[in-house]
Amino acid sequence: AQSVTQLDSHVSVSEGTPVLLRCNYSSSYSPSLFWYVQHPNKGLQLLLKYTSAATLVKGINGFEAEFKKSETSFHLTKPSAHMSDAAEYFCVVSDQTSGTYKYIFGTGTRLKVLA
Amino acid sequence: DSGVTQTPKHLITATGQRVTLRCSPRSGDLSVYWYQQSLDQGLQFLIQYYNGEERAKGNILERFSAQQFPDLHSELNLSSLELGDSALYFCASSVNTVSGNTIYFGEGSWLTVV
Numbered sequence: 001a002q003s004v005t006q007l008d009s010h011v012s013v014s015e016g017t018p019v020l021l022r023c024n025y026s027s028s029y030s031p032s033l034f035w036y037v038q039h040p041n042k043g044l045q046l047l048l049k050y051t052s053a054a055t056l057v058k059g060i061n062g063f064e065a066e067f068k069k070s071e072t073s074f075h076l077t078k079p080s081a082h083m084s085d086a087a088e089y090f091c092v093v094s095d096q097t098s099g100t101y102k103y104i105f106g107t108g109t110r111l112k113v114l115a
Numbered sequence: 116d117s118g119v120t121q122t123p124k125h126l127i128t129a130t131g132q133r134v135t136l137r138c139s140p141r142s143g144d145l146s147v148y149w150y151q152q153s154l155d156q157g158l159q160f161l162i163q164y165y166n167g168e169e170r171a172k173g174n175i176l177e178r179f180s181a182q183q184f185p186d187l188h189s190e191l192n193l194s195s196l197e198l199g200d201s202a203l204y205f206c207a208s209s210v211n212t213v214s215g216n217t218i219y220f221g222e223g224s225w226l227t228v229v
Contacts, residue, residue, distance in 0.1 A: 044207075046219065092218075100165060101146070101209060
């Protein structure tokens with residue numbers, strides 16, 4: 001069965017320092033993996049997605065994630081945090097079974113950026 | 116803007132009442148998903164429709180129901196409302212591409228039950 005684990009429920013970084021949000025997944029198939037961001041009182045916005053084309057995926061707002069099959073990880077990084085990055089981030093795994101796509105969400109990581 | 120439209124954005128209603136949340140998917144998307152997000156339960160998948168047919172069911176209560184219409188818009192009906200139903204309800208739609216499937220979310224409907 002598929003699952004996704006976000007290893008940290010809260011992460012705090014100082015503005016201008018690197019961001020690392022960790023995600024491990026479990027999937028029997030070749031998965032599609034996504035990161036979504038949710039700012040307060042907003043919907044979920046797609047940051048980036050992995051669909052087997054390239055292991056290093058670049059997303060919006062300077063974020064990127066690397067798919068590591070051997071480690072079953074898909075960690076989200078950004079070289080330099082900005083105050084506007086403060087939000088909740090969700091790692092998602094998806095695959096197609098029985099003709100339909102299922103999406104499994106992690107429990108979220110709340111990123112706090114300190115001035 | 117994701118292209119997924121949800122109405123209403125906010126509503127307040129009393130316990131025991133019934134409400135209907137509406138979702139218009141992105142143009143061309145055949146799949147619609149409903150999610151509930153609350154502080155204590157996090158993001159919960161409720162139900163999925165594909166081209167008018169129910170495709171998958173998650174943690175949806177019997178008091179809740181949904182449907183997808185021929186024009187592909189969807190409605191989520193919540194009845195006999197309880198205080199615990201207060202949450203943010205998201206609709207999402209997806210498009211199939213050669214490179215995979217991507218799900219796009221609306222801004223959500225805030226439901227407060229008093």
